[in-house]
Amino acid sequence: MVRIGVDVGGTFTDLILVDELTNQIHVHKVPSTLEDQSIGVINGIQKLCENANVPMTDIDYVLHGTTVATNITIERNGAVVGMLTTKNYRDILHIARHKKTENFSIQQDLPWQANPLVLRRNRIPITEKLQAPDGRVKVPMNEEEVRQAVERLKKSEVDIIVVSFLFSFLNDEHEQRAKEIVKEMWPEVQCFTSSEIAPQMREYERFSTAAMNAYVAPRVSRYLSHLSSALDEAGVKGDLHIMQSSGGMATSEMVTEKPVTLLKSGPSGAVLATAWWGELEGVPNLISVDIGGTSADISVIPNNTPKIINPRDAEVNGYPVLVPMIDVEVIGAGGGSIAYIDAGGAFRVGPKSAGAHPGPACYGQGGENPCVTDANVILGRLDPEQFLGGDLQLHSELSFKAVEEKLCPKLNMSAEEAALGILKIINNFMALSIRAKSVSKGIDPREFALFAAGGAGPLHSVDLAETIGCNLVIVPNYPGISAATGLLVGDIKYDFIKSNISRLDNITDETIDSMNADLQELEEQAYTQLIKDGIKPDDILIERIAECRYAGQGFELRASIPEGILTDQSIETIRQRFDESHEEEYGHHFPNNVVELITLRIVAIGKTPSLTLPKLESGNRINPEAAFMYERETVYEVNGEIKRFSTPRYDRSKLLAHDLIQGPAIIVQRDTTTSIPPHWQATVSDNGTLFVASKVTQGGAAESVEKYFSKVR
Structure with missing residues (x-):
């Protein structure tokens, strides 16, 4: 199996190729092509395969870390987004939470106001209302208003539409129906719903996440489509996987549907x-x-x-x-x-x-x-x-x-x-x-x-x-x-979540049954997706998480859920684990306070091949002459x-395990230079890692x- 990791930085595109058949590792760097990152990616892969004497057709996986989504937010050149939202709530994206970075400054720029992800004229209110805490329909959705809004957004020539209704994390019936109408009237436009992107409470954060997803989606989609086509033309038939902000890999199809997960890829x-x-x-x-x-x-x-x-x-x-x-x-x-x-x-x-x-x-x-x-x-x-x-x-x-x-x-x-x-x-x-x-x-x-x-x-x-x-x-x-390199050790990882707001102090059998049903539904979604991605059932790991808070607290912390069917004892364990998380995060906890469960989360992991480093022969040399290059x-x-010190240069590729380099010294390799100042020294592990420490x-x-x-x- 041949795998290539490609990470695009602001200056250089870094590449590493692992040929598991020969246990060979090859690395390369090329200047990034910021006008189109895919140019540098393809050029780098071609040169790397040439150096490694590996045909492009032999590549099984291209694992990619990209800054495309990040750059869009920095350069503020994303899509023109249209939004359908609940009547009287069109200004949530503007009002936010009155939280400022500088609490007492009246002159600072607030990005959500100075550069809104969705312009106010493109945020169209729709008559509809769901009722908390169960998501029952309080006011039916006015479908005619949805149709009028789509016509208006068409005339405004928006690039993409997002539907964000109040309480849709409890019931997405209205959002899904609105999306159906959008696709009926305007099949060419891409449309997301907030319940698809972030089915969680807190309307501002959910609306902002959905809007950000729409804002970056068209350019991310074009980039990945262009990269996939370029790889095909270059003869690469292997799968393209993309690094997500969570540290998990995902298929290019999955991140195209949810590009907001790439913001810290x-x-x-x-x-x-x-x-x-x-x-x-x-x-x-x-x-x-x-x-x-x-x-x-x-x-x-x-x-x-x-x-x-x-x-x-x-x-x-x-x-x-x-x-x-x-x-x-x-x-x-x-x-x-x-x-x-x-x-x-x-x-x-x-x-x-x-x-x-x-x-x-x-x-x-x-x-x-x-x-x-x-x-x-x-x-x-x-x-x-x-x-x-x-x-x-x-x-x-x-x-x-x-x-x-x-x-x-x-x-x-x-x-x-x-x-x-x-x-x-x-x-x-x-x-x-x-x-x-x-x-x-x-x-x-x-x-x-x-x-x-x-x-x-x-x-x-x-x-x-x-x-x-x-x-x-x-x-x-x-x-x-x-x-x-990190791309080669990252597994495929997806998050599946569902809101389930429950107090844990007086929980009923009905509530526990509801939680078990939700967890089973999420796990089935996780297995289905990973099997679709080609992961074998034996390579699937499921982590179950309860996101909890003390009653009245602003935000949640994670607590792992015990294996098996939830019982009263399981709920008590969740409570204890939440207290431990709170202690770790804040340095204290409140054992007598009521704990609320807010969200159930499944982290689905598909295990993929990792990286194996060849062991070095033992050298046991001090400032080895065989690795010496010159002094400067x-x-x-x-x-x-x-x-000023007359400082020796050493070729890192010629260092062996347990060699000792005394500073001042410079260790040279193709992708970097390591500086070892006076009073510091370095040794080499069996795996080739340099350990640098003070002499005292x-x-x-x-x-x-x-x-x-x-x-x-």
Whole structure:
């Protein structure tokens, strides 16, 4: 079986090919083609197959992480959406919840008002009303108004229609009938209902999720259709699977029906790779830092388990979306982040990026602004002739020119001082984000290892680890394509949900029967879909979840449901597990408070082949001459003093298990460069993973590396 993982970033498209018959792994990077991501994807696959000597017709699976949906929300160039909604509720998308990012500012832009997903003139009220708590029809739907609304939206030339009625999560009868009328009158237009996309309570969040799904759907559909056709033309007959925001793969057909699940497709792959590598190497607690050309994706992963973000925090660029998302923070900090002096005279880096074109000044593609990559070139941490294995020659003179012209005169610094300043600023920016994801939530980053992912991750990881007090850095075999690697270890995963609002303090047999019936219905949907996707019954796993809250609480937390038919004892177990979740999330719980069940959720997992790394031969060498390439001066700051070191370069492909590299040193490979400063050292595991730790460490995560260092001391 031949599988290819392809992740499209803002600067590069990363690819990895696994040939399970020969147990060979091949990696490749090509510049991203942001005008049409599929061009870079096809070019990369063709070149990768050529390098691996694998015919395109032999590819069984193409596993894809994409930023198409994300870019639509950033660039605000989605579809013109028409909405049918309950009379008197057309302004829910505008009113939202009166919750502002800055509570006391009257000048901030609220994205749902400044840039609404559905313009007010395209939100058409329909007379209808359902009644809580059971969804009974209170006011029948006026079908003539629906027909008039469709005619009006036709004249307005909307691209897509979404139907969002009040309480449709309890009863979707009106929404489905309205959709039928839309398809009768306008067969060409795509139409979604909110109950299909997010059958959950909270009308604003449900309406926003449905609107976002419609907003991104046409372009996502066109992209996937174009990519599928391009793969067919290139001779690829294998299945195309897409990474979702939840960290699960899905067929291209499924995500076309529900593209809102792709909003964090890109960052999810690296998080999965981090969790998988941690489990492989026996390091349970990790902080994933995936630094690419445009952004840095940061996620805290305890116990090798990626966290799913709380629904109250699930949003994309300010718009709430009720879909499962891996808890990952995306910030504007990458190799292409531009350094500049702002109007107030402050030295800043990012979030604006030079991207792939023109890219940093050293790319020689017309970029004139100094970037983070230029800083690494000036300091000698990136060798111009080694970048991307020599496929992209860097121009160090252009890096010096950009820094000396744009920064040095204003800062009264040398080029090297300014370059170190760039790295300090960008590393501190990332450190602030890490602390927000860890320290502010009661997690001590000193007890975690830092996982260096992305093309720029290993360049910054040790400096970043020192900043946050972390003692161990893990550099995977292919850090520059970590997100693509994560695609190879992700299973197919779908969520099926149903609202079932019940108090757990005085539950009746009737309520338990209702919950059992709902769970059985959801499980049947899950099995049907996974079997349709080609998953064997023995490879299907079902996780049952109750989303609960204390009565009167704003949002729910997840509690796993025991196996088997629900009983009174099962309900008590759910209650106990919810208390445990509340304790973990907030540091306290209320054992005497009433607990409400809000939503039943089935997470259906279809197990797919994972990744197997070949074991390395044992070397047990210190600074091995066989891997030595050459020496070159490199600049590091030691105890506040800038120093130049004659620093050896090592070829990572020639390192063996248990080899020890003492800093300062640079380890070179095609997809990235790993910087090991003075007072740090690295060793190689049996799987080829680099463990980088301070030469003087005590306690915390550093103990995890002792078993490797002890073999070479």
